[in-house]
Amino acid sequence: MKRSKRPVIVCRCEEITEDEVRRAIKRGYYSLEEIKRVLRTGMGHCGGRGCLKIIARLIEEETGIPVAKQRFPCSRPPLKPLALGLLASYKYEEKNG
Amino acid sequence: MKKRTADAIVIGGGIIGAATGYYLAKQGLKVILLERNFPCAGSTGRCIGGIRAQFTHDLTIRVMLKSIKMFMELDSELGEDIEWYAGGYLFLAFDEERKKSFLQAIEIQRRYGLKVDFISPDECARIVPGLNQEGLLGGAWCPTDGQANPFKVTYGYLKGMERLGSKVITDSEVKRINIQGDKVVSVVTQTGDEFYAPVVLNAAGPWAEGVAQLAGVFLPVKPDRHEALVTEAVERCLEPMLVDYRSDGCYFVQHYKTGHFIGCYTPVPIVPGDRIDASDEFITEMPRRMVRLLPKLASVKVLRQWAGSYEMSPDGNPICGRTPVEGFYVAAGMSGHGFMFGPALGYLMAELITTGKSSIDISEFRLDRSFAKAEAMK
Numbered sequence: 001m002k003r004s005k006r007p008v009i010v011c012r013c014e015e016i017t018e019d020e021v022r023r024a025i026k027r028g029y030y031s032l033e034e035i036k037r038v039l040r041t042g043m044g045h046c047g048g049r050g051c052l053k054i055i056a057r058l059i060e061e062e063t064g065i066p067v068a069k070q071r072f073p074c075s076r077p078p079l080k081p082l083a084l085g086l087l088a089s090y091k092y093e094e095k096n097g
Numbered sequence: 098m099k100k101r102t103a104d105a106i107v108i109g110g111g112i113i114g115a116a117t118g119y120y121l122a123k124q125g126l127k128v129i130l131l132e133r134n135f136p137c138a139g140s141t142g143r144c145i146g147g148i149r150a151q152f153t154h155d156l157t158i159r160v161m162l163k164s165i166k167m168f169m170e171l172d173s174e175l176g177e178d179i180e181w182y183a184g185g186y187l188f189l190a191f192d193e194e195r196k197k198s199f200l201q202a203i204e205i206q207r208r209y210g211l212k213v214d215f216i217s218p219d220e221c222a223r224i225v226p227g228l229n230q231e232g233l234l235g236g237a238w239c240p241t242d243g244q245a246n247p248f249k250v251t252y253g254y255l256k257g258m259e260r261l262g263s264k265v266i267t268d269s270e271v272k273r274i275n276i277q278g279d280k281v282v283s284v285v286t287q288t289g290d291e292f293y294a295p296v297v298l299n300a301a302g303p304w305a306e307g308v309a310q311l312a313g314v315f316l317p318v319k320p321d322r323h324e325a326l327v328t329e330a331v332e333r334c335l336e337p338m339l340v341d342y343r344s345d346g347c348y349f350v351q352h353y354k355t356g357h358f359i360g361c362y363t364p365v366p367i368v369p370g371d372r373i374d375a376s377d378e379f380i381t382e383m384p385r386r387m388v389r390l391l392p393k394l395a396s397v398k399v400l401r402q403w404a405g406s407y408e409m410s411p412d413g414n415p416i417c418g419r420t421p422v423e424g425f426y427v428a429a430g431m432s433g434h435g436f437m438f439g440p441a442l443g444y445l446m447a448e449l450i451t452t453g454k455s456s457i458d459i460s461e462f463r464l465d466r467s468f469a470k471a472e473a474m475k
């Protein structure tokens with residue numbers, strides 16, 4: 001099968017391509033945490049749900065570090081993006097006080 | 098277990114270790130930087146990227162004027178777009194006492210040529226369209242303050258160090274510091290590897306007190322928790338860092354390039370210790386404070402919250418220089434401003450280490466000072 005010449009997007013939130021990730025790994029960024037910091041992969045709307053596994057496999061391909069040995073960034077709240085106005089209207093103290 | 102030698106060892110791969118390591122390497126030293134996790138794993142990777150010269154301590158203002166000049170030229174120095182942008186800093190005053198303290202600060206800042214003014218509420222709203230002016234008495238405005246990307250700056254320095262022939266070693270935690278007589282000799286990491294050098298710099302951020310203890314040095318640096326959040330990227334609508342110092346205030350900025358809002362606040366009372374968990378209180382309180390200042394943000398969505406540590410010294414100023422152990426230096430206790438101090442303090446520390454004195458005298462930041470005069474614009 002012929003491979004498409006069109007860039008393959010691996011992180012849809014930040015529109016980062018497979019090529020960009022491979023280039024970052026070749027520049028010496030060997031971990032998910034570091035690639036996140038230089039390319040913003042995992043910092044968009046999905047919080048990394050879509051891209052981290054794919055990037056972990058690219059790291060394995062490029063460096064030989066198996067996916068199972070890699071450190072995954074922790075996922076951060078909120079699980080889904082919420083509007084500032086909505087969060088502002090939540091009375092934290094009342095519900096917990 | 099390996100043994101290696103270098104001219105200098107830097108402990109910590111945050112902005113302070115990276116910048117100092119780079120300028121030491123530029124002075125011709127062979128540097129080994131040891132980082133227990135990965136670069137920016139500490140406070141630097143959690144900070145919001147604000148850069149300002151609006152302080153009240155004379156030396157801090159001078160250091161920051163130098164740092165800002167360096168940030169402006171860092172792209173060409175490091176061959177990396179570090180995303181510096183002079184969007185300014187606007188400190189808001191909601192009571193007479195705060196206004197008075199800003200006016201006093203401005204007087205000091207102007208002595209050093211800083212372009213800073215106390216402006217009216219209407220002028221504040223011209224700089225920040227949509228600003229809620231309720232109760233506002235005006236603001237301290239400095240257009241030459243700004244923002245940059247902490248990851249880009251730190252990685253830029255580390256890559257620069259490596260280009261100059263120095264080494265950055267990650268996943269290496271310094272567990273022991275060996276001293277002979279009153280001189281530092283080597284450090285040992287968790288793997289048992291030993292690194293010999295006549296100079297060892299403690300740039301371990303919130304953990305600097307513990308690292309100093311390894312050398313038997315007492316360093317009064319205490320971490321406390323600071324939380325932050327980032328929103329989705331939206332069209333540019335805020336230029337400066339907006340600072341509201343009320344006890345229920347906050348500070349935030351919009352990234353000039355991507356359009357994300359990023360911000361935090363100092364909790365009252367503070368949350369001491371090195372815990373960096375994220376709280377439910379923050380994720381409701383911070384949006385309330387942001388929307389109160391800038392109601393048009395109500396529909397902007399929060400992507401993420403996290404926390405990190407401020408590394409407080411007793412007076413809120415950095416602790417930089419020699420220690421009682423010869424060859425063992427410290428650059429820590431940045432008290433929540435280490436990112437912006439990074440370039441200048443890194444440069445000055447490298448001068449101090451290699452020549453015995455720095456082009457701006459930073460001896461007021463030495464470890465054996467009295468810690469009596471506190472920074473008012475923490």
Ligand SMILES: Cc1cc2nc3c(=O)[nH]c(=O)nc-3n(C[C@H](O)[C@H](O)[C@H](O)COP(=O)(O)OP(=O)(O)OC[C@H]3O[C@@H](n4cnc5c(N)ncnc54)[C@H](O)[C@@H]3O)c2cc1C
Nearest residue numbers: 109111112113133139140141144147271302405435436437
């Ligand atoms: C929410 C928040 C917002 C902030 N906003 C700003 C801002 O707008 N502007 C600003 O200037 N500052 C800001 N700061 C403060 C700034 O982040 C810090 O002052 C700065 O990052 C400190 O840098 P550092 O290099 O001293 O420490 P760190 O970045 O913490 O680096 C220390 C490093 O040392 C490593 N280490 C620790 N112990 C060892 C050991 N034994 N061996 C090897 N390595 C070790 C750690 O893993 C860490 O990577 C903010 C901080 C927070 C938490």
